[in-house]
Amino acid sequence: MKLSIDHKSAVPLHIQAETLLREMIKEPEYQAGKLLPNEVDLAKILAISRTTLRQAINKLVYEELLVRKKRLGTKVAQSKMSSKSMNWLSFTQEMQARGIPIKNYELHVSWVYPDDYIANFFDIKTEKKIMKLERLRGNADEAFVYFVSYFHPRIGLTGDEDFKKPLYEMLENEHSVVANLSKEEISARAADKLIAGKLEIDPGSPVLFRKRFVFDQGDRPMEYNLGYYKAESFIYTVESRRNS
Amino acid sequence: MKLSIDHKSAVPLHIQAETLLREMIKEPEYQAGKLLPNEVDLAKILAISRTTLRQAINKLVYEELLVRKKRLGTKVAQSKMSSKSMNWLSFTQEMQARGIPIKNYELHVSWVYPDDYIANFFDIKTEKKIMKLERLRGNADEAFVYFVSYFHPRIGLTGDEDFKKPLYEMLENEHSVVANLSKEEISARAADKLIAGKLEIDPGSPVLFRKRFVFDQGDRPMEYNLGYYKAESFIYTVESRRNS
DNA sequence: ATCAAAAATATGTACAAACATAAAAATATA
DNA sequence: TATATTTTTATGTTTGTACATATTTTTGAT
Numbered sequence: 001m002k003l004s005i006d007h008k009s010a011v012p013l014h015i016q017a018e019t020l021l022r023e024m025i026k027e028p029e030y031q032a033g034k035l036l037p038n039e040v041d042l043a044k045i046l047a048i049s050r051t052t053l054r055q056a057i058n059k060l061v062y063e064e065l066l067v068r069k070k071r072l073g074t075k076v077a078q079s080k081m082s083s084k085s086m087n088w089l090s091f092t093q094e095m096q097a098r099g100i101p102i103k104n105y106e107l108h109v110s111w112v113y114p115d116d117y118i119a120n121f122f123d124i125k126t127e128k129k130i131m132k133l134e135r136l137r138g139n140a141d142e143a144f145v146y147f148v149s150y151f152h153p154r155i156g157l158t159g160d161e162d163f164k165k166p167l168y169e170m171l172e173n174e175h176s177v178v179a180n181l182s183k184e185e186i187s188a189r190a191a192d193k194l195i196a197g198k199l200e201i202d203p204g205s206p207v208l209f210r211k212r213f214v215f216d217q218g219d220r221p222m223e224y225n226l227g228y229y230k231a232e233s234f235i236y237t238v239e240s241r242r243n244s
Numbered sequence: 245m246k247l248s249i250d251h252k253s254a255v256p257l258h259i260q261a262e263t264l265l266r267e268m269i270k271e272p273e274y275q276a277g278k279l280l281p282n283e284v285d286l287a288k289i290l291a292i293s294r295t296t297l298r299q300a301i302n303k304l305v306y307e308e309l310l311v312r313k314k315r316l317g318t319k320v321a322q323s324k325m326s327s328k329s330m331n332w333l334s335f336t337q338e339m340q341a342r343g344i345p346i347k348n349y350e351l352h353v354s355w356v357y358p359d360d361y362i363a364n365f366f367d368i369k370t371e372k373k374i375m376k377l378e379r380l381r382g383n384a385d386e387a388f389v390y391f392v393s394y395f396h397p398r399i400g401l402t403g404d405e406d407f408k409k410p411l412y413e414m415l416e417n418e419h420s421v422v423a424n425l426s427k428e429e430i431s432a433r434a435a436d437k438l439i440a441g442k443l444e445i446d447p448g449s450p451v452l453f454r455k456r457f458v459f460d461q462g463d464r465p466m467e468y469n470l471g472y473y474k475a476e477s478f479i480y481t482v483e484s485r486r487n488s
Numbered sequence: 489a490t491c492a493a494a495a496a497t498a499t500g501t502a503c504a505a506a507c508a509t510a511a512a513a514a515t516a517t518a
Numbered sequence: 519t520a521t522a523t524t525t526t527t528a529t530g531t532t533t534g535t536a537c538a539t540a541t542t543t544t545t546g547a548t
Contacts, residue, residue, distance in 0.1 A: 058302075059306075062303075062306050183481065183482070184481065184482045185479050185480070185481050186430055186452075186479065186480040186481075186482065187452060187475065187476070187478065187479045187480065188432040188433070188450040188451055188452035188453075188473070188475040188476075188478075189432070189450055189475055189476075190449060190450050190475065204448070204449065205434060205448065205450070206432040206433055206434050206449070206450030206451070206475070207432055207450070208430075208431060208432035208452075209432075229432070231431065231432040231433055231434065231450070232431070232433075234431065234432075235429045235430065235431045236429070236430040236431065236480075237427065237428065237429050237430075238427070238428045238430065238480075238482060
């Protein structure tokens with residue numbers, strides 16, 4: 001882990017400072033209400049202006065990772081709303097962690113024109129095709145989840161990648177794209193004909209539906225993922241702590 | 245509504261600018277992807293520096309009310325109703341935050357013997373009755389969620405409390421119990437006869453089912469809550485950042 | 489007419505400088 | 519000793535300035 005800032009890098013200084021602060025507050029010495037060095041000093045240490053440093057701090061303050069107090073200083077907030085387990089494990093990794101061997105029932109790559117919704121999320125034009133990945137997965141006995149993923153063209157996927165490997169690992173190793181932030185929307189749905197067919201359930205019966213918006217290091221959109229989970233086969237767990 | 249900024253006010257200029265922008269984008273002419281005046285001009289109009297204006301804009305950008313685009317300008321984002329802080333708002337508070345009046349369709353208190361599962365969670369014997377609270381709630385038009393809550397006897401609920409008030413507020417004020425940690429399990433389910441009847445849907449149709457284990461200040465179990473949400477009426481959002 | 493280069497225009501990044509303000513700590517006063 | 523008062527120290531506010539950069543628009547060359 002680097003403790004300093006590279007003034008020659010193309011990465012903006014306030015972004016570098018931001019990631020550096022994120023690393024910093026993960027360290028044991030900064031956990032639990034400890035104070036950061038004051039802004040003036042820290043700016044001097046990092047060799048950036050106070051304004052630039054504040055820009056970085058502000059972001060973490062907004063995310064409620066840091067709390068500012070006049071005269072007292074800036075302290076690390078109580079860790080909050082940590083959505084446990086599930087979130088940063090890919091499906092493959094999670095199943096492996098539970099000792100369940102995965103079976104890919106279907107794996108299909110295609111190139112499609114994004115609809116308005118997707119184009120808007122990716123901030124691209126609807127006239128250019130993007131990669132669509134459909135996967136039907138489960139254990140040895142049955143398929144219990146159907147995934148549909150769309151990827152930002154920036155990543156440069158060819159379609160020849162090995163999608164049997166853990167997806168995010170592959171993206172990181174082969175395309176240098178790291179998933180950093182995900183926003184998910186979970187709801188219950190009735191399975192339509194397509195989904196019912198894939199999961200071998202009756203149309204109209206319940207599925208857990210998850211939309212997932214994935215962002216990379218620079219908080220740029222990188223993947224849009226739809227997951228249809230057979231009911232009963234999947235439970236989403238969230239653990240959150242009050243932060244007042 | 246004032247359209248200008250008061251330089252003599254004690255309220256910081258960037259705060260004034262922020263509220264002004266919030267008002268602004270509520271106006272019909274600025275709805276739906278319309279562009280704001282560019283920063284340099286707007287700063288001139290408001291007679292504040294571009295830096296100060298940017299401070300205000302930044303905040304709304306963080307909140308995803310505005311979207312910036314190089315060369316294009318700053319436009320009003322599609323309103324998303326993303327309840328980010330969903331987690332620590334009670335149902336009542338959350339609905340109120342969205343300006344939706346709540347209606348209690350049913351509210352029923354009873355005293356029951358806990359089953360093994362609940363007794364185990366509360367770490368109590370099954371021979372002693374505990375309070376059970378059933379609530380069918382929704383907006384003016386329809387009931388869309390059915391809650392069943394069980395409370396730890398330690399809290400000392402009598403059953404005569406006013407359960408129309410926000411629950412956690414009431415528990416804090418009248419029984420000095422503060423909810424501090426919650427563990428939730430979200431899944432999709434087919435509605436059984438009871439639930440279907442309450443929510444006025446067909447048996448077998450999907451509901452979002454949420455188990456919630458709530459702990460107090462000392463991480464002692466205080467409430468066990470089951471929520472059955474009519475599908476489509478409820479979306480659970482989770483935002484998570486990688487921390488490794 | 490088509491395609492490439494240049495100009496224009498918006499936000500993005502970064503610094504320096506100054507003064508305001510809240511709260512704790514140190515000091516002075518009763 | 520207890521209570522005001524002042525000082526100190528951190529963040530908070532605000533401006534001015536300069537150049538970078540992504541995109542569109544305009545212009546120019548083939």
